[in-house]
Amino acid sequence: MINRIPVTDISPTVFFGGDFVPVKAIAGEEIPVSATIFREGHDLLGADVVLYNAQGKELSRSVMHEQWHGGDRYQGSVRIPAQGDYTFTIDSYDHPFATWIHDAEIKIPADIDAELMCTIGRLIFEEKLEEDPSAKNLLTPAIKVLRDTSLSAMNRFSQTSTEEIRAYFAANPLRRLVTSTIHYPIRADHERALVGSWYEFFPRSEGAKVGADGTIISGTFKTAELRLPAVAAMGFDILYLPPVHPIGTKFRKGKNNTLTPTATDPGVPWAIGNKEGGHDAINPALGTMADFENFIKVAKKNGLEVAMDFALQASPDHPWVTEHPEFFTTRPDGSIAYAENPPKKYQDIYPINFDNDYNAIVAETLRILRLWISKGISIFRVDNPHTKPVHFWADIMRTIHAESPDVIFLAEAFTKPSMMHALGKAGFHQSYTYFTWRTSKQELTEYATEVSQQTSAFFRPNFWVNTPDILPFHLQSGNPAMFAIRAALAATLTPSWGMYAGYELYEHRRFKEGGEEYIDSEKYEIKVRDWDGAAKKKLTLAPFITQLNAIRKKNVALQRLRNLRFHASDNDAIIAYSKRDGDNLILVVVNLDPSFAQETTVHWNLSDLGLQKDNFEVTDLIDGASYHWSAHTYVRLDPTRLSGKVVHIAQVKL
Secondary structure (H helix, E strand, O other), X not given: OOOOOOEEEEEXXXXXXXXXXXXXEEOOOEEXXXXXXXXXXXXXXXXXEEEEXXXXXXXXXXXXXXXXXXXXXXXXXXXXXXOEEEEXXXXXXXXXXXXXXXXXXXXXXXXXXXXXXHHHHHHHHHHHHHHOHHHHHHHHHHHHHHHOOXXXXXXXXXXXXXXXXXXXXXXXXXXXXXXXXXXXXXXXEOHHHOOEEEEEOOOOOOOOEEOOOOOEEOOOHHHHHHHHHHHHHOOOOXXXXXXXXXXXXXXXXXXXXXXXXXXXXOOOOOOEOEOOEOOOOOOOOOOOHHHHHHHHHHHHHOOOEEEEEEOOEEOOOOHHHHHOHHHOXXXXXXXXXXXXXXXXXXXXXXXXXXXXXXXXXHHHHHHHHXXXXXXXXXXXXXXXXXXXXXXXXXXXXHHHHHHOOOOEEEEEOOOOHHHXXXXXXXXXXEEOOOHHHOXXXXXXXXXXXXXXXXXXXXXXXXXXXXXXXXXXXXXXXXXXXXXXXXXXXXXXXXXXXXXXXXXXXXXXXXXXXXXXXXXXXXXXXXXXXXXXXXXXOOOOOHHHHHHHHHHHHHOHHHHOOOOXXXXXXXXXXXXXXXXXXXXXXXXXEEEOOXXXXXXXXXXXXXXXXXXXXXXXXXXXOOOOOEEEEEOEEEEEEOOOOOOOOOEEEEEEOO
């Protein structure tokens, strides 16, 4: 519907599946709202963005302002008070005070309808006073002046168009012809939906040891508990575990993905299910259900939430294969189709066919999720959700949110943008991203701008520096500075970032030239790592990781997504950006070159920073050094020194 005063191109809104779905937010977050607003003729207009709770009660009203004069684009914001569901509208209206000011400034000095201008102003002031009696001390004297014909029209106008009066009407406009848009939904999720530092490890590797005969003895939940304080000490919030269920034996993969495993090969955790159970069971090699529940308790005592992998697929040994054969695709030769991602083959995994018995698959999925939620799991990392129908996830997310609104789902979807975005609109709270492969200044700037501005209404990014599946090319040299650079970028560009165990030890051996997989991948075998030995020899990035996470926790600006702004620098090897939330302003400068010192002049956009003065004081949160910076700041970062430096994370003194 076209309003009396049209409002178009409203942002943020998310139209999906024939309806508007909620814009993503968290409690305390300020959401910028913009729209194109215009009208016929020359009279001026105004607009407000109005926030409502789920019951339709107005909570706040914020005046919108032109982004640029005469551009018809208006911007305001709403701040979300608490977790829950909200809506917003944009009210457009005739703005008689603004029109009067505009016309009077032209007509009265030219003695055109000067007396009429005073009369019009008086009527506006009287109408506003009737609406807002609390403003009588300001408006009553102005009305008296405008009535006083003994004064010149210019004198009367000067006395009634002061900065105080203009500021009052700017904040409290007289609204005529008010029309409202439809209500657009916003959902404020649990804070962890936006903000978190993720760490991934395999429980079977934590506490694992080499036996006297050379065989690897698996770690368990009990031995993995011993690793939790160290993970927490690095400042991580979330511990992500690969699947902890029984592992299939048929077509089990061996070391480095071989199809000829030995008797001691543990198998791939994502090949879920054997005679000991499926998605609702615990791998006996890791312990019992009681051990798992205790592991969660110990993690929480250490300030860690446990994220559970949810891989909706089955090994050939899974109970579903015999109990629910309709869950799978049967080929013409009678065999069940295994998973493929050509040229990769996953003979040990059967994908689900959602078109055979959809309702039964939905019911079973909900049963499994409810079970683990009852055990204390509130975060699920969903494996390959893009290989399942989008409407399936929408149905699942809708039900789980209604029952357990604090539960968070992370989509592990390295796929086409359209699918990744659709999963976010369907209900996934956040997603893996292309950050892993964005390395140049231009690539990082374009991609981070996209996820922080263009898609932030429906797609929350989680920047992972590595995964058990992905050893990016830029890490394969093993240069410690590159590991530090990527961690610094991931931890400061977005509110959520993650790393897989071994990153802090600079693990970088590739499976083959031209590939992005680890040799001796932990997917196929148990890793025995000497964490203590690495720490004693100072061959670990853990202290720097700890520092990054501590900085993130202390600075709310780094816990927000939509506030990211990039700034120009004269050297393509150096990237600069800022984040501000209220009085917390953080400036980040990163040397993207791990091998050489780089220097440049950074040109800070003072308007984007919200600064009035050209010179300002900053404190580098990495080393505590203080600097006096300006709109054009010289910086030099040298990663090659013994105490090499790859990044400035500077807090501005406001």
